[in-house]
Amino acid sequence: MSGPSHHPGEAVLIDYAGGALCEGAALVVATHLAFCPCCRDAVADLDAVGGALLEELEPDPLAPGCLDALMARIDRESIGARPPHPAPTATTDPRLPAPLRGYLRGPLERQRWRFLQPGMRGLDLRAGGTASVRLLRLAGGVRVPRHTHDGLELTVVLEGGFSDAFGAFGPGDMAVGDGTIDHSPRSDPEGCLCLAATIGALRLTGPLGRWFNRVLAF
Numbered sequence: 554m555s556g557p558s559h560h561p562g563e564a565v566l567i568d569y570a571g572g573a574l575c576e577g578a579a580l581v582v583a584t585h586l587a588f589c590p591c592c593r594d595a596v597a598d599l600d601a602v603g604g605a606l607l608e609e610l611e612p613d614p615l616a617p618g619c620l621d622a623l624m625a626r627i628d629r630e631s632i633g634a635r636p637p638h639p640a641p642t643a644t645t646d647p648r649l650p651a652p653l654r655g656y657l658r659g660p661l662e663r664q665r666w667r668f669l670q671p672g673m674r675g676l677d678l679r680a681g682g683t684a685s686v687r688l689l690r691l692a693g694g695v696r697v698p699r700h701t702h703d704g705l706e707l708t709v710v711l712e713g714g715f716s717d718a719f720g721a722f723g724p725g726d727m728a729v730g731d732g733t734i735d736h737s738p739r740s741d742p743e744g745c746l747c748l749a750a751t752i753g754a755l756r757l758t759g760p761l762g763r764w765f766n767r768v769l770a771f
Contacts, residue, residue, distance in 0.1 A: 556589045557725035561707070565729065566592060570599035575682025577750040580652060581707040581727070584748055587650035588709075588725025648712060653748060656680065661746075666690065672740075673697070684750040691715070691740035691747075699737035704753015706730035713745035 561569070561582055568574050569582045586593050644657040656678045657664065666674035672695035676688040691697075691713075707729055714723040717736040722728055730736070735758050 556591055557585070557723070557727065559720065559722055559726040559728060560589065560592055561585060561727050562729060563595075565707070566595055567599060570596050575684050575750075575752070577678075577680040577682050577684030577686035578705070578707055578752065579682075580656070580678075580680055580686060581709050581748055581750045583652035584650050584711075585709045585725060585727040587652055648746070650711070653711075661688075661690075664688075670698075671695075680750070684752045686748070686750045689745075689747050689749055691745045693740060693742045693744045695744075696737055696739040698757055699735065699759040700755045700757050701735045702730045702732055702751070702753060703756055704731070704751070706749060706751045706755070708747050708749040711746045711748060713743045714741040715739060715745045715747070716741070 565574075565582060569579055574582065586596065644654050644659055646654065646657070646660045648661065649657065661676075664676050666676050669675045669689075672692035674690045676690075678686045678688065680686040688711075707727065708722075709727045710722050710724050712724060714721060714726075715738045716722065717728075717738040719728070719734070719736065721741075728738075737759070
């Protein structure tokens with residue numbers, strides 16, 4: 554199996570392996586890795602390099618009594634602690650890769666999708682960090698208004714696909730958008746289900762979009 558054709562790029566994978574991405578962005582990359590053996594191998598190599606570098610570092614000496622103070626704090630906090638609530642059951646929807654299942658409760662059809670534009674619905678996910686994270690469901694042949702990005706947008710396709718000036722994206726493919734990208738993606742005839750994490754704002758760039766941006770600025 555060859556795997557996806559579009560990948561996050563070396564810089565994004567390095568940030569992911571080093572823990573530098575926020576939770577939402579890391580979720581999108583982890584979802585891509587579930588599809589992509591090539592990128593999984595790359596992250597494993599980066600982890601190995603990082604581990605080797607850590608082994609070469611000289612450990613900082615601990616202050617006298619540090620371990621005793623830590624153990625005493627653990628004892629204090631454990632006294633009277635409530636038993637943890639059982640974790641909610643994650644969805645077992647087979648259409649969703651494993652990294653994504655813990656963010657939903659129940660199948661996709663039972664979620665509360667929000668109207669975004671004709672033929673396009675969104676489902677916001679609770680993910681920590683600075684990114685806005687959502688599932689996007691597009692009907693067949695729906696075009697997203699032309700836009701660019703004031704920050705960074707990471708998108709991975711789960712089902713179906715979309716195309717723009719930069720290529721065709723199918724299941725597992727990942728698109729990276731930033732201020733250098735100006736595009737208007739269009740879903741494939743069978744529609745598209747994807748996961749997107751956006752850091753910063755989208756800025757509409759078509760004639761109507763530029764007018765709309767000015768209206769929002771007042």
